[in-house]
Amino acid sequence: MQVRALLVEAGRELAAAGVPDALLEARVLAEYALGLNRVQLITEAARDVAQEAIVRMRAAVARRASGEPLAHITGQREFYGRPFRVTPHTLVPRPETELLVEESLQRLPRGGCFADWGTGSGCVGITLAAERPDCRGLLLDYSAEALSVARENACALDVATRLRLIRGDMLRPCLGGNRFDVICSNPPYIAPQEVLDVMPEVRRHEPAQALFSEDNGLRHIRALIAGAGPALKPGGWLLLEHGAGQGAAVREALAQGNFAAITTQHDLAGQERCSLGQKICLVTYQIN
The missing domain is CATH 3.40.50.150 (Vaccinia Virus protein VP39)
Structure with a gap:
């Protein structure tokens, strides 16, 4: 799965959970889970994501969708x-x-x-x-x-x-x-x-x-x-x-x-x- 697709998936899940600014929070979680900065999320959008990073990202998104504060997830x-x-x-x-x-x-x-x-x-x-x-x-x-x-x-x-x-x-x-x-x-x-x-x-x-x-x-x-x-x-x-x-x-x-x-x-x-x-x-x- 590419970075872009993972971001879209995360944004949809957060939006469905009623999280405000779902796309923005998806990017923050991607920075945390994938180890990429904001510029890299754009310039490396077509990059394939390693399986362990996908698991880490989806776990972070699930925590946020359940209502856990974003700051507690990223620390x-x-x-x-x-x-x-x-x-x-x-x-x-x-x-x-x-x-x-x-x-x-x-x-x-x-x-x-x-x-x-x-x-x-x-x-x-x-x-x-x-x-x-x-x-x-x-x-x-x-x-x-x-x-x-x-x-x-x-x-x-x-x-x-x-x-x-x-x-x-x-x-x-x-x-x-x-x-x-x-x-x-x-x-x-x-x-x-x-x-x-x-x-x-x-x-x-x-x-x-x-x-x-x-x-x-x-x-x-x-x-x-x-x-x-x-x-x-x-x-x-x-x-x-x-x-x-x-x-x-x-x-x-x-x-x-x-x-x-x-x-x-x-x-x-x-x-x-x-x-x-x-x-x-x-x-x-x-x-x-």
Whole structure:
């Protein structure tokens, strides 16, 4: 069987299974299973495929057609232009989370220090370190398996020497006082009662502890707001990704946490996606 025919077969099977962008995903699986890059898939379309590669390709297509995430099959997902290893112990990085990175980069001073709470694959914190070689950071996650993945990604992208990875509970964050210029997080924010609204491949294959939060999806966000105040330097920033309908509640929680300059940024789909606030600088005056 030729490369072209195998791609057509894969695209049809994925489309029949209801996979969005079936042809695009067929090409990604072909790159993974056949060991060809995007150019070779075109220039070598008439090439015969070895039987073991056909078996490998069809197995990958069957996994995707059954609903397994593409990133779990290939073992990686691109984020902010870099490849990140992912496993079932981490969330699959999503394009909308790049907004959290962009907003954090704008507020991270030269030589600054940041923390990424609930780092998962490390895509946010590692990207900050890669984009800003002058800065150092701390990556925190409750999952030892996720931290192992994040450590691999940090080493692969050559930023490990500027990052410290620790295991910790997002609901009881304790990172010391006045240490960070920026704290950012993509925390669990889906309410448990909304589980059936989540895409089946996400709720079946991605870690529930990284998706769901009690108190209408706000328990982790409120804990982070409470813990960020003492950990931030005066004038430092807290940035939180959240659900499209949670902007008003997150802004209210930031205000109750004595943050200033509170605002919400929208993603490319026009949805409220990232809310942020600044730790108030207290100015004291000495009267002679």
